[in-house]
Amino acid sequence: MNIEIIGGGIGGLTLAATLERVGLEYSLFEQSPNLRTTGFAITIHSNALHALRSIGLEEAIRNKGNAISCLRIATPRGRVLSEMHSDMIALHRADLQATLASAVPATRLHFDARIVESEKMTWIAAAEGVHSLFRQAVVGDELPPRSAGYTAWRGMSSPGAIEIPVSMQTTAVEFWGTGMRFGIVPLLNRQVYWFAVLQEDVASQACATDSKSFLSTQFSDWQSPILDLIDTTSDDTILKTPIYDRLPIKSWYRERILLLGDAAHPMTPNLGQGGCQAIEDAVVLGYLFGACRDGRLTESSLGSCYESLRKPRVDRIVKQSYRVGMLGNLNNPLLTRIRNLAMILTPETLHQRSMRELLTFTEPFVCY
Ligand SMILES: Cc1cc2nc3c(=O)[nH]c(=O)nc-3n(C[C@H](O)[C@H](O)[C@H](O)COP(=O)(O)OP(=O)(O)OC[C@H]3O[C@@H](n4cnc5c(N)ncnc54)[C@H](O)[C@@H]3O)c2cc1C
Structure with a gap:
């Protein structure tokens, strides 16, 4: 079999690692000069940790990140709305x-290699992300991505800039207000990953070069250490991303082109x-x-086997993620209060x- 993986992101690299374990020949092409x-x-x-376990990489990933055992949602002043146990690793993307x-x-990885078309007899695993060109060959013309109606800013504090109390180092917290959210995720080495989410009409007022003062104003009366986190992050390490997804498509493959990752199912990050x-x-x-x-x-x-094993599950997750975003970013104070009450009352x-x-990965019927 002649297999080409297009894209060296999370999906493409995981597929390469899986094919390596299975013992198949393949090449991976990445358009950038490096990862x-x-x-x-x-x-x-x-x-995903379970999926990585089945290709022998779970431990390596766990060792690189901070184990988060609790996911908490709270009001802007810190009142807990919901809390649940988690088994999650927070780590640097790199x-x-x-x-x-x-x-x-290394011989399998080809950098500076932008691929836009395929040979007839070659299997193409298109993992080139949300702007996938091969997706068009599978789906044809389609509507532009659907805006979620909000924008996210992501940042990371430098080591030790913010001290998270020991009792909170394994807890990821999202603060939900009215039309805005803030998330705090402790990493290893006393670093903290954070994100802020604001409705599009508010986000559009932000100046491109001064996210810090804009976000500080928006979150000025929110729970500590939100302001300190924004203050201690330099502007050039804050990334602004409008959030969008795509509605599920009919099929993830056509002839020998197979879509995976964001190329198949861009979703909101909620x-x-x-x-x-x-x-x-990629593992499946x-x-x-x-x-x-x-x-x-x-x-x-x-193609049909891959699609039947993966697509129904992912279609559900795309929709669920969109709904969670709508709930988290409710922009009406009365509805926000009702939401909060419902969350507090839910066991x-x-x-x-x-x-x-959502958190259960079912291994395919074949394992190597
Ligand atoms: C704000 C935000 C927060 C998120 N947080 C999380 C999270 O906490 N957990 C989580 O699981 N997901 C999260 N995600 C989603 C996650 O980042 C993506 O789903 C994931 O990166 C998709 O991986 P991929 O390999 O499909 O695509 P990508 O990561 O986009 O990789 C595609 C690769 O293909 C290359 N490429 C493109 N075109 C070509 C071409 N023609 N030829 C060769 N190479 C090409 C690109 O250079 C790139 O390296 C978040 C997303 C956002 C926006």
Whole structure:
């Protein structure tokens, strides 16, 4: 089988690591001169950690990040609205990608290699992200991405700039206000990853070069250490990203082109699942390539098998993530109060149950 992976992001690298484990030939092409990361840090949930376990990389990823055992949602003044147990790792994106790449021989990785078309007999695993060109070959013309109606800023404090109390070092907190949110995720080495989310009409007033003073004004009366976090982060390490997704498409493959990760299903980041689902896609697809090589699956059924194992689950997550964003960014004070009350009254076991399916990765029927 001739397999080409297009894109050296989380999805492409995980697929390369899986094919390496399966023992198949492949090449990975990345348009950038080296591994490219955008956005400082990332959280990897238990479902993706399970997928990484099945290719022998779970421990390596756990060792690179901070273990988060509690996810909390609170009001801007810190009143707890919901709390649930978690098994999640927060780490630098560069460390995640470097760890995935460490499982792949350098000779397989081709940088400065932008691929826009494919050979007839080659399997293309299109992992080139939200602006995927191969997606167009699968889907045809489609509507532009759907705006979620809000914008996120991401930043990372320098080591030791903010001291998180020991009791909170394994807790990720999201503060939900009216039409705005702020998240705090402790990392290793006394660093903190944070994000701020504001409605589009407010976000559009921000000056491109001075995010800090804009965000400080917006969050001026919010719970400590939000202001300190913004203050101690330099402006050139704050990244502003309008949030959007795409509605689920009919099919993830056409002939020998298979989509994975953001190329198949760009989603809002509210559940922290975009990268996690790219990891799941890649592990399943890699194992299915192995099943074809072993004669347990025909190449003509590869696309439909991959799609039936992955697409229904991911379609649900794309929708769930969008809904969580709508709830978190409710812009009406009365509705916000009702939301908060409902969250306080919901037992933790129910919060936990609503997340169970999301956080469970089902291994494909073949393993290597
Ligand atoms: C604000 C925000 C916060 C997020 N937080 C989280 C989180 O906490 N947890 C989580 O799991 N997810 C999170 N995500 C989502 C996550 O970042 C993405 O889902 C993930 O990066 C997708 O990985 P990918 O490999 O599919 O695509 P990408 O990471 O976009 O990688 C695509 C790669 O393909 C390359 N490429 C593009 N075109 C070509 C071409 N023609 N030829 C060769 N190479 C090409 C690009 O250079 C790039 O390296 C977040 C997203 C946002 C916006």
